[in-house]
Amino acid sequence: MTQRISIDPITRLEGHGKIEIFLNEQGNVANTYFQIPELRGFERFVIGRPIEEMPLLTNRICGVCPEAHHMAAAKAADAVYHVDPPRTAKMLRELLYSAFYCTDHTTHFYALGGPDFVMGPDAPVAERNILGVIHKVGLEIGGKVIQMRRYGHTVVEMIGGRKIHPCTSIPGGITKGITEKQRKEIEEMGRWAVEFAQFSLKLFNDIVLGNKGYLDLILGDVYTHRTYYMGLVDANNKVNFYDGKVRVVDPNGKEFCTYAPNEYMNHIAEHVEPWTYLKFPYLKNVGWKGFVDGIDSGIYMATPLSRLNASDGMATPLAQEQYEKFYATLGSKPVHQRLATHWARLIELLYAAERWVELVTDPEIASPDVHTKPTQTPTEGIGIVEAPRGTLTHHYWTDERGIVTKANLIVGTTNNYAPIQMSTKKAAQSLIHNGNVNEGLLNMVEMAFRAYDPCFGCATHSLPGQMPLEITVRDADGNPLEVLKQFC
Amino acid sequence: MKTIIIGLGNPILGDDGVGWKVAEEIERQLPQIRSDEGEQVDVVYLSLGGLGLMEHLIGYDRAILIDAFATNDQPGSILIMKLNELPNYSAYHTTSAHDTSLQDAIEFGKSMGAKLPEDVEVVGITTVRVHDFCEALSPPVADVVSFAARIVLDLLQQIPIHHKEQFV
Numbered sequence: 001m002t003q004r005i006s007i008d009p010i011t012r013l014e015g016h017g018k019i020e021i022f023l024n025e026q027g028n029v030a031n032t033y034f035q036i037p038e039l040r041g042f043e044r045f046v047i048g049r050p051i052e053e054m055p056l057l058t059n060r061i062c063g064v065c066p067e068a069h070h071m072a073a074a075k076a077a078d079a080v081y082h083v084d085p086p087r088t089a090k091m092l093r094e095l096l097y098s099a100f101y102c103t104d105h106t107t108h109f110y111a112l113g114g115p116d117f118v119m120g121p122d123a124p125v126a127e128r129n130i131l132g133v134i135h136k137v138g139l140e141i142g143g144k145v146i147q148m149r150r151y152g153h154t155v156v157e158m159i160g161g162r163k164i165h166p167c168t169s170i171p172g173g174i175t176k177g178i179t180e181k182q183r184k185e186i187e188e189m190g191r192w193a194v195e196f197a198q199f200s201l202k203l204f205n206d207i208v209l210g211n212k213g214y215l216d217l218i219l220g221d222v223y224t225h226r227t228y229y230m231g232l233v234d235a236n237n238k239v240n241f242y243d244g245k246v247r248v249v250d251p252n253g254k255e256f257c258t259y260a261p262n263e264y265m266n267h268i269a270e271h272v273e274p275w276t277y278l279k280f281p282y283l284k285n286v287g288w289k290g291f292v293d294g295i296d297s298g299i300y301m302a303t304p305l306s307r308l309n310a311s312d313g314m315a316t317p318l319a320q321e322q323y324e325k326f327y328a329t330l331g332s333k334p335v336h337q338r339l340a341t342h343w344a345r346l347i348e349l350l351y352a353a354e355r356w357v358e359l360v361t362d363p364e365i366a367s368p369d370v371h372t373k374p375t376q377t378p379t380e381g382i383g384i385v386e387a388p389r390g391t392l393t394h395h396y397w398t399d400e401r402g403i404v405t406k407a408n409l410i411v412g413t414t415n416n417y418a419p420i421q422m423s424t425k426k427a428a429q430s431l432i433h434n435g436n437v438n439e440g441l442l443n444m445v446e447m448a449f450r451a452y453d454p455c456f457g458c459a460t461h462s463l464p465g466q467m468p469l470e471i472t473v474r475d476a477d478g479n480p481l482e483v484l485k486q487f488c
Numbered sequence: 489m490k491t492i493i494i495g496l497g498n499p500i501l502g503d504d505g506v507g508w509k510v511a512e513e514i515e516r517q518l519p520q521i522r523s524d525e526g527e528q529v530d531v532v533y534l535s536l537g538g539l540g541l542m543e544h545l546i547g548y549d550r551a552i553l554i555d556a557f558a559t560n561d562q563p564g565s566i567l568i569m570k571l572n573e574l575p576n577y578s579a580y581h582t583t584s585a586h587d588t589s590l591q592d593a594i595e596f597g598k599s600m601g602a603k604l605p606e607d608v609e610v611v612g613i614t615t616v617r618v619h620d621f622c623e624a625l626s627p628p629v630a631d632v633v634s635f636a637a638r639i640v641l642d643l644l645q646q647i648p649i650h651h652k653e654q655f656v
Contacts, residue, residue: 045621111588
């Protein structure tokens with residue numbers, strides 16, 4: 001007897017990207033709704049637990065970037081205890097974080113964002129994946145991707161104690177330093193990572209920038225929104241992933257505000273829509289004006305492209321050269337075209353690799369002074385880092401024993417929920433006319449949200465391990481006209 | 489022969505953590521059951537997919553994955569299948585949010601010369617609640633943890649098909 005087993009991806013954990021498109025009476029797009037399931041209750045779950053547990057517990061929020069949650073929670077825990085970790089501890093955390101960035105950005109470019117360009121957006125869907133890339137460009141690339149990931153994991157394990165879900169950051173610093181032998185190994189791997197990042201940028205240059213069709217696609221109007229941009233910057237307003245102040249520029253590139261992590265509540269508010277559990281953060285001092293762009297709308301974006309737009313440059317020399325080329329080629333700053341995020345991500349990859357080498361060659365990096373013992377009564381603290389997918393904020397309140405009484409988290413992708421909503425609508429508008437749904441709709445929508453690399457489900461660990469997409473097009477009366485899925 | 493048993497899931501996300509619970513049970517029973525010389529069985533706990541999961545399979549002859557599944561079956565139902573019987577979404581439009589599918593990751597790894605298991609079996613447990621942070625499993629899912637562990641241990645005793653063919 002044959003038994004048919006139906007595995008329903010609609011309820012998979014990773015998040016089912018469900019898009020409802022409503023048409024008006026003329027058959028053109030009236031509105032779109034991009035809904036995703038939210039993981040609920042984390043902020044309640046942590047109440048009653050010691051603040052020291054947060055760096056361990058929060059890296060379980062997300063299967064993709066546990067390192068980001070580990071760092072944000074550790075920084076918040078430092079703040080809760082009013083303790084400033086030694087310089088070496090901060091550098092080791094940032095070194096781990098730089099290696100993690102190299103791994104994450106590499107995976108995104110070669111496995112996700114890159115295939116659309118390397119294979120071409122019109123290539124058969126079955127070829128637009130990492131296998132297609134290595135078949136087209138060569139096995140050598142695959143080997144480099146694996147090597148980059150291995151090096152990244154190795155550094156995370158050396159400093160963080162485990163390959164994934166690091167466990168060494170504690171209030172006041174880090175539990176262990178590195179030996180001189182480890183330092184040398186990490187330096188060697190970092191120098192290789194710089195070469196790999198340069199190779200990746202050259203690949204992008206040859207394949208994408210050398211092709212007028214791709215450049216036109218990047219610069220086209222479909223993926224363009226004039227929003228505010230957010231990113232963490234150092235004291236010189238250069239991009240930093242681990243520490244600094246949050247800087248926001250307006251759609252004309254003018255600085256709108258720069259704030260310390262503990263001031264975030266003065267600047268960010270969250271808008272609620274009745275059709276989704278997820279909230280839409282916006283700039284409080286501009287205001288919520290709906291899903292529109294422009295200088296009067298408080299919608300902002302927090303992605304690799306945003307970080308470049310919100311800064312005055314990169315803090316390392318090779319990445320700075322690429323930063324200058326980026327804006328010279330695209331013609332203006334800020335760059336509003338969302339597909340340019342893929343290029344920005346590679347510039348960040350180079351910065352992360354250079355920063356890795358910079359940190360590991362610092363004379364104090366192998367110092368045993370890696371922890372400052374907390375002595376003050378714990379109260380409240382905020383930690384902000386740049387997760388690969390956007391600015392990540394952890395905020396905890398504790399009692400005098402350090403037991404969490406309240407928590408608030410704004411995760412990377414949440415910042416971009418409103419811009420993704422707008423990109424989805426614009427892609428739909430460009431492909432649906434008078435009730436005719438262009439078959440390229442799924443692909444255009446997919447390219448829109450891939451640029452943001454959304455992390456809604458915050459867990460890609462389970463099988464089948466994918467994020468299915470379903471689009472329903474409805475007429476003016478709400479009746480479904482067409483349902484598109486990426487698997488049939 | 490080297491075998492890896494992987495409990496997949498998020499241990500603080502309700503029923504999504506069932507893969508870990510089953511793996512814990514297997515680890516408890518394993519020493520009493522396996523004593524063959526030359527056999528190596530590793531039990532690990534992961535919250536990964538795609539390339540990251542593939543990298544953990546390198547060097548093994550056989551892998552058994554235990555994971556939470558969302559199916560139309562009764563909560564607590566146990567599904568046993570080969571990885572290649574699962575849909576490979578990355579062949580279609582929207583692939584993973586952050587990674588490639590495990591099937592493609594394995595093909596990618598093999599094309600890079602990595603030693604990867606020919607045989608990947610998946611034991612899935614149908615869940616009730618996977619969107620709420622919680623350390624406990626729902627009762628129908630908790631009830632089948634021991635049974636699922638038993639199934640994996642039984643699978644472990646069987647020689648995978650491709651090895652049988654090699655011996656013919």
